Amino acid sequence: MSYTWSKALGTISDDQNFARIDKKFDYLYGPQNFDRRHNLSFNWVYAAPKLTHNKYLGYVGNNWQLSGVYRYQSGAPYTIGFSVAGYVNQKSDGSPTEGAR
Numbered sequence: 001m002s003y004t005w006s007k008a009l010g011t012i013s014d015d016q017n018f019a020r021i022d023k024k025f026d027y028l029y030g031p032q033n034f035d036r037r038h039n040l041s042f043n044w045v046y047a048a049p050k051l052t053h054n055k056y057l058g059y060v061g062n063n064w065q066l067s068g069v070y071r072y073q074s075g076a077p078y079t080i081g082f083s084v085a086g087y088v089n090q091k092s093d094g095s096p097t098e099g100a101r
Contacts, residue, residue, distance in 0.1 A: 001042035011043040038074040043067065 011028045044067065051061035 002040075003080070005037060006035075006039065007033040007037060036073045036075075038072075040072045043069040080099040 009030065010032050046066045048064040048066065050063075052058055052060070
């Protein structure tokens with residue numbers, strides 16, 4: 001069994017090699033979209049009892065094991081969004097990106 005408490009913070013949630021980090025966007029610093037605070041994981045193995053003492057049937061029916069892995073984690077962080085009527089894509093200041101009308 002394992003438990004992990006984590007916290008992923010930053011300004012850009014995507015994996016972008018050429019992302020430009022600008023000091024004027026420090027207000028965007030916060031939880032990432034992949035942030036999962038609580039992670040609980042455990043696995044188990046159950047050895048089934050022998051079904052028969054017969055040598056030949058034992059090859060098929062004995063020495064079985066059941067196993068499983070369970071993982072529980074908290075949900076995605078809440079993010080605040082906005083939209084501007086008439087625009088499909090906006091920059092962080094609400095102005096449209098190139099190509100959007």
